[in-house]
Amino acid sequence: MTPTAAASYTSRPMGWFARAEAWLDDKGKGAWIAAMVLGFIFFWPIGLALVFYITYTNRWSKNMFAKSCRRSSRHHHMAAMTPTGNSAFDAYRVDTLRRLEEEQQNFESFLERLREAKDKAEFDAFMDERATKAAEPKTDA
Numbered sequence: 001m002t003p004t005a006a007a008s009y010t011s012r013p014m015g016w017f018a019r020a021e022a023w024l025d026d027k028g029k030g031a032w033i034a035a036m037v038l039g040f041i042f043f044w045p046i047g048l049a050l051v052f053y054i055t056y057t058n059r060w061s062k063n064m065f066a067k068s069c070r071r072s073s074r075h076h077h078m079a080a081m082t083p084t085g086n087s088a089f090d091a092y093r094v095d096t097l098r099r100l101e102e103e104q105q106n107f108e109s110f111l112e113r114l115r116e117a118k119d120k121a122e123f124d125a126f127m128d129e130r131a132t133k134a135a136e137p138k139t140d141a
Contacts (some may be wrong), residue, residue: 024031032054040047083090 026037032050036047036050036054038047039050084093
């Protein structure tokens with residue numbers, strides 16, 4: 001049992017659902033999959049409920065890459081901010097990072113304007129089509 005799961009068992013009284021959830025988390029993905037399959041075999045709404053619960057609470061992807069991404073992003077961030085001792089290079093690096101961030105913001109604002117223009121064009125086409133249909137004489141057969 002992991003220390004966090006053990007602490008969650010003893011830190012406060014839990015209901016049967018919270019204990020089952022902690023137990024399944026302690027056992028890993030295989031236990032969640034087995035519970036889901038057994039739920040479908042014995043009573044399909046239980047299996048379906050487990051699928052929705054796992055999806056809604058993001059049980060699997062929440063911690064799947066957390067350690068490696070956290071360590072990797074922290075490492076890259078720290079490496080970008082650590083002075084190298086070469087003041088010319090450090091100034092160049094700071095200037096380049098600032099310029100890249102500015103370019104990224106400009107590109108994102110360009111994409112936003114592009115999306116807005118596309119939405120406006122689609123809306124105008126819809127309104128023109130609607131006006132054309134409204135202008136057509138209605139024929140009752």
